[in-house]
Amino acid sequence: MKRYLWALFAIALIITGCREQENKKSDNNPQMATATIEGQFVGSGVENISLERLSDDFTDIKAIDNCKLSANGEFSFEVEIEKGSSPRFYQITSGEDSYPIVLVVAPGDKITLQAAGDIFRNYRVQGSEESQLIQEFNVSYFEAYDTFTEYADKQNNSEAVATATKAMRQQLEFVITHADRLAAIYALNLRLFESHIPLLASKGVNHIHFKTVRDAIAKSYPTSPYIATIDRSIELATMIANAPEALYPNITLSDINRNVHSLSEFQGKVTLLCFWSAQDQLSSLFIGEFKALYERYHEAGLEAYFVSADSNRAMWIDTVQMQQHPWVSVFGGDNPLVFSTYNVDVVPLVFIIDREGNMSSAPLVPNELEARIRELL
Numbered sequence: 286m287k288r289y290l291w292a293l294f295a296i297a298l299i300i301t302g303c304r305e306q307e308n309k310k311s312d313n314n315p316q317m318a319t320a321t322i323e324g325q326f327v328g329s330g331v332e333n334i335s336l337e338r339l340s341d342d343f344t345d346i347k348a349i350d351n352c353k354l355s356a357n358g359e360f361s362f363e364v365e366i367e368k369g370s371s372p373r374f375y376q377i378t379s380g381e382d383s384y385p386i387v388l389v390v391a392p393g394d395k396i397t398l399q400a401a402g403d404i405f406r407n408y409r410v411q412g413s414e415e416s417q418l419i420q421e422f423n424v425s426y427f428e429a430y431d432t433f434t435e436y437a438d439k440q441n442n443s444e445a446v447a448t449a450t451k452a453m454r455q456q457l458e459f460v461i462t463h464a465d466r467l468a469a470i471y472a473l474n475l476r477l478f479e480s481h482i483p484l485l486a487s488k489g490v491n492h493i494h495f496k497t498v499r500d501a502i503a504k505s506y507p508t509s510p511y512i513a514t515i516d517r518s519i520e521l522a523t524m525i526a527n528a529p530e531a532l533y534p535n536i537t538l539s540d541i542n543r544n545v546h547s548l549s550e551f552q553g554k555v556t557l558l559c560f561w562s563a564q565d566q567l568s569s570l571f572i573g574e575f576k577a578l579y580e581r582y583h584e585a586g587l588e589a590y591f592v593s594a595d596s597n598r599a600m601w602i603d604t605v606q607m608q609q610h611p612w613v614s615v616f617g618g619d620n621p622l623v624f625s626t627y628n629v630d631v632v633p634l635v636f637i638i639d640r641e642g643n644m645s646s647a648p649l650v651p652n653e654l655e656a657r658i659r660e661l662l
Contacts, residue, residue, distance in 0.1 A: 318368045320390050323361035324398030331379045336362045339374040341510040366392040371509040389415035389467050418468035422459050430477050449478040453489045465501035479621035483594045486621030487630045495519045533644040534626050538615035541602045546613045551588040555661045558636040560629045562594045563604035568633045574651045585662050592617040594632050
């Protein structure tokens with residue numbers, strides 16, 4: 286599904302739209318201001334559109350109103366927002382399989398949208414500088430994504446990776462250039478390339494970029510609820526351990542049965558942390574060699590936590606079952622931040638954690654790895 290899923294957060298709004306209002310509540314309530322979102326979409330074949338508000342933590346959306354386009358494609362929404370309220374993210378959607386038009390709406394805004402043909406690809410926005418920045422970013426980002434998927438479909442991996450890497454670099458440039466704009470928050474949260482190739486996460490957004498935007502937004506929008514949201518994102522991006530005494534970033538992911546496992550569960554034990562891929566021959570070779578070591582030293586206290594860098598969960602499950610992993614094996618494709626946190630750009634990549642929580646790189650050569658394991662046990 287192409288629509289973004291941004292947990293519901295309560296906010297004092299009164300929503301109206303897509304119909305004539307005999308009495309606008311903002312006229313009677315001096316505490317409220319009306320923001321208008323209107324425009325015209327022609328030649329798209331779309332008959333109905335919806336207005337939704339993104340939750341302040343970007344994990345959910347709230348349906349606000351639906352609108353049937355007029356015969357000539359015109360529409361209008363009205364949103365009553367408390368005066369002085371910080372701008373919020375909204376989106377207009379035209380179907381389950383379409384990308385949404387993301388807008389930043391402030392009290393009193395008069396936003397106009399125009400599009401001919403494909404709404405998302407061709408829309409233009411006026412009346413909101415933040416929304417214009419988002420539209421400008423989308424042009425290059427999604428054009429690159431289209432090219433990337435074409436290469437990926439043709440299994441031209443080198444060109445796909447090169448296209449993705451360039452687009453992610455431009456994404457970072459946009460974020461840094463517009464760090465004090467809410468549009469930068471929108472750009473920070475896009476992970477389309479990483480969702481296909483998790484290892485690309487190490488080349489993209491990290492906690493430093495989140496902190497740069499957070500500090501800038503705190504000056505330009507000091508009352509914005511997104512400051513607290515970014516603070517939580519920074520915590521996630523750095524993967525701060527749940528246990529205070531842990532010396533390594535924690536990881537919490539699910540196994541083939543959707544059971545959740547955290548790396549911190551093995552605190553106090555010698556643990557091998559391995560990033561691998563079901564598509565990588567060296568990973569398969571290492572797994573075959575390590576299985577003998579695991580069976581030899583598991584009763585003595587050796588544990589293992591294997592994180593898949595695959596994007597295809599079904600293929601990963603088949604591989605885990607075929608290889609019969611006796612340790613905790615989890616799917617990392619749902620959370621690319623794991624790979625940027627550990628700076629993973631190649632697999633297999635192996636670390637070993639001692640009983641005190643100290644983490645260091647581990648050798649891939651079996652006899653060298655065995656010597657390291659015996660030393661720590």
